[in-house]
Amino acid sequence: MTVESIIAAAVAKAISQLYGSEIDPASIVPQATRKEFEGNLTIVVFPYLKASRKSPEATATEIGEWLVTNEPAVEKFNVVKGFLNITVDPAFWRSVLHEIAADQNFGITAANENSDLVMVEYSSPNTNKPLHLGHVRNNLLGYSLSRILQANGHKVVKTNIVNDRGIHICKSMLAWKKWGNGATPESTGKKGDHLIGDFYVEFDKHFKEEVRQLMEQGLSKEDAEAQSPLMLEAREMLRKWEAGDEEVRNLWKTMNNWVYEGFDETYKRLGVDFDKIYYESDTYLEGKDLVLGGIEKGIMYRKEDGSVWADLTGDGLDHKLLLRADGTSVYMTQDIGTAKLRYQDFPIDKMIYVVGNEQNYHFQVLSLLLDKLGFKWGKDLTHFSYGMVELPEGKMKSREGTVVDADDLIQQMVDSAREASADRFADMPAQEAAEVARMVGLGALKYFLLKVDPKKNMLFNPKESIDFNGNTGPFLQYTYARIQSVIRRAGGVSLNSTPDAVPNEKESTLIQKVADFPSVVKEAGKSYSPALIANYCYDLAKEYNQFYHDYSILKEEDENKRNLRLVLSAVVARTLKAGVSLLGMEMPERM
RNA sequence: GGCUCCUUAGCUCAACUGAAUAGAGCAUCUGACUACGGAUCAGAAGGUUGCAGGUUUGAAUCCUGCAGGAGUCACCA
Numbered sequence: 001m002t003v004e005s006i007i008a009a010a011v012a013k014a015i016s017q018l019y020g021s022e023i024d025p026a027s028i029v030p031q032a033t034r035k036e037f038e039g040n041l042t043i044v045v046f047p048y049l050k051a052s053r054k055s056p057e058a059t060a061t062e063i064g065e066w067l068v069t070n071e072p073a074v075e076k077f078n079v080v081k082g083f084l085n086i087t088v089d090p091a092f093w094r095s096v097l098h099e100i101a102a103d104q105n106f107g108i109t110a111a112n113e114n115s116d117l118v119m120v121e122y123s124s125p126n127t128n129k130p131l132h133l134g135h136v137r138n139n140l141l142g143y144s145l146s147r148i149l150q151a152n153g154h155k156v157v158k159t160n161i162v163n164d165r166g167i168h169i170c171k172s173m174l175a176w177k178k179w180g181n182g183a184t185p186e187s188t189g190k191k192g193d194h195l196i197g198d199f200y201v202e203f204d205k206h207f208k209e210e211v212r213q214l215m216e217q218g219l220s221k222e223d224a225e226a227q228s229p230l231m232l233e234a235r236e237m238l239r240k241w242e243a244g245d246e247e248v249r250n251l252w253k254t255m256n257n258w259v260y261e262g263f264d265e266t267y268k269r270l271g272v273d274f275d276k277i278y279y280e281s282d283t284y285l286e287g288k289d290l291v292l293g294g295i296e297k298g299i300m301y302r303k304e305d306g307s308v309w310a311d312l313t314g315d316g317l318d319h320k321l322l323l324r325a326d327g328t329s330v331y332m333t334q335d336i337g338t339a340k341l342r343y344q345d346f347p348i349d350k351m352i353y354v355v356g357n358e359q360n361y362h363f364q365v366l367s368l369l370l371d372k373l374g375f376k377w378g379k380d381l382t383h384f385s386y387g388m389v390e391l392p393e394g395k396m397k398s399r400e401g402t403v404v405d406a407d408d409l410i411q412q413m414v415d416s417a418r419e420a421s422a423d424r425f426a427d428m429p430a431q432e433a434a435e436v437a438r439m440v441g442l443g444a445l446k447y448f449l450l451k452v453d454p455k456k457n458m459l460f461n462p463k464e465s466i467d468f469n470g471n472t473g474p475f476l477q478y479t480y481a482r483i484q485s486v487i488r489r490a491g492g493v494s495l496n497s498t499p500d501a502v503p504n505e506k507e508s509t510l511i512q513k514v515a516d517f518p519s520v521v522k523e524a525g526k527s528y529s530p531a532l533i534a535n536y537c538y539d540l541a542k543e544y545n546q547f548y549h550d551y552s553i554l555k556e557e558d559e560n561k562r563n564l565r566l567v568l569s570a571v572v573a574r575t576l577k578a579g580v581s582l583l584g585m586e587m588p589e590r591m
Numbered sequence: 592g593g594c595u596c597c598u599u600a601g602c603u604c605a606a607c608u609g610a611a612u613a614g615a616g617c618a619u620c621u622g623a624c625u626a627c628g629g630a631u632c633a634g635a636a637g638g639u640u641g642c643a644g645g646u647u648u649g650a651a652u653c654c655u656g657c658a659g660g661a662g663u664c665a666c667c668a
Contacts, residue, residue, distance in 0.1 A: 027608095029607085029608075031607090031610090034611065034612090036611090036612080037611080042610095042611085044610055044611090044649095046610075046648065046649075049648080056648085080611070081611065082610080082611085082648085082649090083610080083611060124668095126668065163668055165668095166667080166668060167667075167668090168667075168668070280668085307666070309665080316594085317594085317664095318593095318594095318664070318665065319665065320665065321665050321666050322666095323666090324666050325666080326666095328666090330665095330666060330667085330668085331667075331668050334668090356662090357595080357596065357661085357662065357663090358661095358662055358663065359662095359663085359668095360594095360595055360596075360662075360663070361594075361595075361662090361663055361664070362663090364594095364595085385595095385596085387596080387597080387661080387662090388661080388662085420630085421630085424628095424630080448603095451604075451605090452603090452604065452605095453604090453605090455596065455597080456596085456597065456604095457596095457597075457660090457661065457662095458603085458604085459602090459603065459604095461602095461603070461617095464602095464603070464616085464617065467616085467617080467630090468630040469616075469617085469630070469631090470603095470615080470616040470617060471603090471604075471605085471615065471616050471617095472616085474630085475616095475630090478628090478630065481628085482628055485628060486627075486628080489627075489628095519607090520607085523607055523608095524607095526607095527607080529607095531604095531605090532607075535604090535605060535606090535615090538605095538615080538616090539605095539615090542615080548627095549631080549632065552627055553627065554627045555627055556627095591630095
């Protein structure tokens with residue numbers, strides 16, 4: 001039982017006894033009392049005036065008096081206009097602290113056999129170029145979301161659909177054949193994904209040059225692009241690929257494997273992973289079958305050129321192409337096929353796609369089509385849509401060559417963490433210093449990207465993110481490390497003993513903040529919001545900071561008070577660690 | 592043009608299902624110090640929540656219209 005639910009139940013009972021009106025305790029949500037007023041929790045009484053038929057002040061006072069008399073947890077109250085401010089008995093806060101301290105998994109609900117199974121798809125890279133800043137936001141959101149769902153007692157399958165086929169891959173392959181001189185990751189010392197990305201750029205360079213020349217000969221831009229020998233060659237390669245041409249397939253496999261090795265390294269550094277990886281090359285044919293079946297059901301129709309479409313004008317959308325005239329499939333087709341395979345492989349109750357908001361329309365259509373095709377999961381699939389990440393220097397556009405590479409970014413973050421902490425690390429073993437720099441650099445990145453509402457476009461400022469003050473990851477890590485240090489100096493602390501001291505007002509406030517953690521986790525699970533967790537952790541750390549500066553812990557001579565503060569500190573540290581671990585962040589014990 | 596999303600302090604962001612004087616951090620200004628971890632603390636200043644209406648005891652939040660920005664609109668994934 002949380003403090004809030006106890007108060008809510010008591011208020012409901014008070015209203016029932018005083019005014020004979022039954023109110024669902026769940027509808028009563030006490031909120032934290034604002035700092036400038038006395039009290040811990042506040043009830044807004046306006047909704048109950050109809051029942052009381054009295055003024056807001058009179059109603060609040062009556063309920064307050066009832067609570068003081070009948071609810072042991074309530075010590076006193078005061079009324080400001082329609083707001084009933086309740087002060088909870090400090091002895092009660094002490095027991096709350098004791099309960100929290102004794103619960104190793106405070107706020108976290110483990111999954112059991114009857115738990116829902118949620119599949120979270122994220123990352124979804126193309127295999128023709130390395131991951132960039134946009135993928136970083138995607139990966140961090142997807143991973144964090146998975147952790148949050150797990151913490152709410154769901155079974156989670158993390159999945160990744162790799163877009164490993166299509167004209168873009170053929171472009172890289174062709175460039176490698178033409179100008180690669182047999183280059184491999186080993187021979188060049190480059191990460192595989194970067195090597196392939198370079199050839200993709202190489203193709204584009206030559207292609208543009210060809211188009212320019214053709215246009216000089218008087219061709220229009222479209223014609224020039226369509227007639228470019230390089231483009232024709234790439235298309236021919238794609239046809240061979242689809243036909244299963246051995247040479248093309250072998251090269252494709254070799255080059256994709258280079259890329260996967262590169263991706264794995266990036267994922268590992270980022271600290272994200274997957275339970276099951278799907279490849280578009282395995283799923284696109286499935287989708288084709290489903291679409292062809294849809295024609296018989298009258299859901300799709302065939303045009304005279306042979307292409308297959310769905311008419312969604314009845315749902316307020318447009319006509320959507322599903323198979324090209326040459327029978328090859330498009331993005332939507334393979335997503336339908338992938339969905340089918342996934343539901344064959346896992347008993348999925350809920351599907352969440354972490355994909356950028358430029359695909360909002362795509363998922364609207366996908367949901368409709370799956371529903372029409374008779375899949376029960378179609379209608380309530382969730383598109384976890386997120387906005388673009390921009391940098392202070394300007395917008396990130398791949399065509400302008402200002403793409404921020406994920407590996408470079410991670411390296412830069414770790415480097416600046418190391419530089420910023422150089423003197424701190426002076427007396428630390430080199431290996432530990434490197435490990436702390438890694439945690440802090442990545443923590444800065446993760447926290448900054450996750451604290452923002454996902455659906456908004458955001459500005460990532462690396463310099464600000466790695467500041468040790470303010471609403472940043474390193475600030476949380478610093479707060480944690482400092483608590484660990486204090487506990488070490490105190491010679492450790494036992495979380496099983498009840499401190500005898502009764503918490504004062506500030507300590508009570510801090511206990512109250514910690515006690516909020518489970519409901520924050522729950523809310524974050526319901527609304528799919530890593531940002532909620534992030535901002536809670538910051539509030540908690542800030543609150544603790546105040547407390548830390550107001551009281552000497554180690555210098556406190558009263559043994560009981562000292563113990564109370566140590567236990568409270570330890571509980572804050574543990575909660576912070578549990579919170580940020582839902583963001584995929586790590587806490588260094590020293591920094 | 593149609594549809595979706597966004598607009599809060601100089602900047603970057605908060606505000607759970609409507610609730611008290613809309614909160615933090617950065618930057619700015621004023622103070623404090625040989626430090627339980629100074630990577631510090633205290634304080635000040637900074638707002639007509641894009642604009643205009645509406646609903647409500649009460650609106651940044653819900654509804655309508657308008658303005659500005661982002662994305663998307665059929666054979667790229």
